[in-house]
Amino acid sequence: MIKYEKVYVSVEIKVDTQGYENLLSLEWEDGRIFFIDKTLSERMSPPAHVGAVLTKRYDVVIEGRERTLYRETTTNRWFVEKPLII
Amino acid sequence: MRTILHSDLNNFYASVECLRNPEIRDKPVIVVGSKEDRHGIVLAKNSIAKKAGVKTGDVYWEAAVKCGKNIVEVKADFSTYLQVSRAVRKIYEDYTDRIEAYGIDECWLDVTASAKVFGSGEEIAHTIRRRVKEELGLTVSIGVSWNKIFSKLGSDMKKPDAVTVITPENYKQTVWPLPVEELLYVAKATKQKLNRMGIYSIGQLALSDENAVAQRLGKWGNYLHAFANGTDLSKVVKVDEEQNVKSIGNSLTVYRDLKNNDDVKTVIYLLADSVSARMRESGLNRALTVHINARSADLQSYHKQGKTSRPTGNVREIAELAFKLFREIYPWEEKVRSLGVSVSDFYFGPEQLDFFGTVSADERMGNLNEAIDKIRRKYGNNVIQLAIVKKDPRLAGLDVKGEHVIHPYSFFRH
Numbered sequence: 367m368i369k370y371e372k373v374y375v376s377v378e379i380k381v382d383t384q385g386y387e388n389l390l391s392l393e394w395e396d397g398r399i400f401f402i403d404k405t406l407s408e409r410m411s412p413p414a415h416v417g418a419v420l421t422k423r424y425d426v427v428i429e430g431r432e433r434t435l436y437r438e439t440t441t442n443r444w445f446v447e448k449p450l451i452i
Numbered sequence: 453m454r455t456i457l458h459s460d461l462n463n464f465y466a467s468v469e470c471l472r473n474p475e476i477r478d479k480p481v482i483v484v485g486s487k488e489d490r491h492g493i494v495l496a497k498n499s500i501a502k503k504a505g506v507k508t509g510d511v512y513w514e515a516a517v518k519c520g521k522n523i524v525e526v527k528a529d530f531s532t533y534l535q536v537s538r539a540v541r542k543i544y545e546d547y548t549d550r551i552e553a554y555g556i557d558e559c560w561l562d563v564t565a566s567a568k569v570f571g572s573g574e575e576i577a578h579t580i581r582r583r584v585k586e587e588l589g590l591t592v593s594i595g596v597s598w599n600k601i602f603s604k605l606g607s608d609m610k611k612p613d614a615v616t617v618i619t620p621e622n623y624k625q626t627v628w629p630l631p632v633e634e635l636l637y638v639a640k641a642t643k644q645k646l647n648r649m650g651i652y653s654i655g656q657l658a659l660s661d662e663n664a665v666a667q668r669l670g671k672w673g674n675y676l677h678a679f680a681n682g683t684d685l686s687k688v689v690k691v692d693e694e695q696n697v698k699s700i701g702n703s704l705t706v707y708r709d710l711k712n713n714d715d716v717k718t719v720i721y722l723l724a725d726s727v728s729a730r731m732r733e734s735g736l737n738r739a740l741t742v743h744i745n746a747r748s749a750d751l752q753s754y755h756k757q758g759k760t761s762r763p764t765g766n767v768r769e770i771a772e773l774a775f776k777l778f779r780e781i782y783p784w785e786e787k788v789r790s791l792g793v794s795v796s797d798f799y800f801g802p803e804q805l806d807f808f809g810t811v812s813a814d815e816r817m818g819n820l821n822e823a824i825d826k827i828r829r830k831y832g833n834n835v836i837q838l839a840i841v842k843k844d845p846r847l848a849g850l851d852v853k854g855e856h857v858i859h860p861y862s863f864f865r866h
Contacts, residue, residue: 410539410587412587412588417472417473417475419532419535420535420539440532
């Protein structure tokens, strides 16, 4: 069975002169930095497995693989759903 | 013909709590207000608790008996509910600017004009329903009709996550068989009066003699007769957060239901005192309009506003007008559960003196208030209070100024 855990992460964002945000990288809980190659989409959407309200979902490509990040719009904290096999 | 939607967020507070904490989703969840002073009155529940028989207004232990030990009790977090409610409203705003909030979890939307752009009322309703679910993870049920009353009835018919359309062709089959107490404003006492006239369904009310109903119920009889026939013409009034900012108000759910005018007067004074202090704090010293909101024990809302005889920030003037308005609208069929007093239409111009008033009395009152404010800033809100409030020691112990409670407005707001 897979269980999901909510893990808050640091993200690096560049805001351009037009006010657009570009996601550059995220720092995993163990300190490793992963570069975000591309943001595929962003939209309001609740996470599938963990608790949160008013979240924005970002589908991104990290090292060639599709991953999903969430931003709590009320707190501006970012998190991922970390799968745990139990 | 108009196209009006009524959108109702299903089990709103409880749904937000389940989103925040998915582990409780499969258990009976109740959301309670302040535990200390009302012994945890149930403000909302999820569908599991509802199935177990929990009703809004139950005391915590009653709900616990009904649900067993699995029950999850969450304290209400109004600021989050308000944020979520605003996010839902943002979705509505993509389809119309004619949005009237009815409490925190219900809205009427007049989409008559936008139906040409976004499709029929039913199509818009489904789009909104889908978006609220996908974007926020909540479900709504929406009623679509040509008047506010039928659209509200429609939103109750199928839920959660559903759309019900009530048309001139089908309302006699869909609305008329419903029991008469489903109509807005038909509470227990009104229901009994109608029942005694042999009126049990909305259809029977619609077909009854309007004058006979009016004789029994007064002007409410005429309103209800129009409601039942779908001829209610009340407009969807733009009501948004902006309007709340333009007023200063306080409301309070008291630790016991208020059973007579004296009780109500005491609470109104308590609220007016806090409103007046907050007006002075905000530099909005004088207002022209006073509003009273009352909620009965069976959760019907009553609202009325009135003009002051002159711009005022005086506790007694606010309280007395609020009390007068209360007496005009409250039918006293049930005890009062909560009251709200607010002021709006702030006045910044030169003061025109009341012909019979005197300047010196006003000045004295101004000095008095200034002194009271100073004492309160230094020693706390409750160290100096109006004598009328002291009649009930538990009331005197409440610090209203901090409280923040959200209530639906009355249907007849103007």
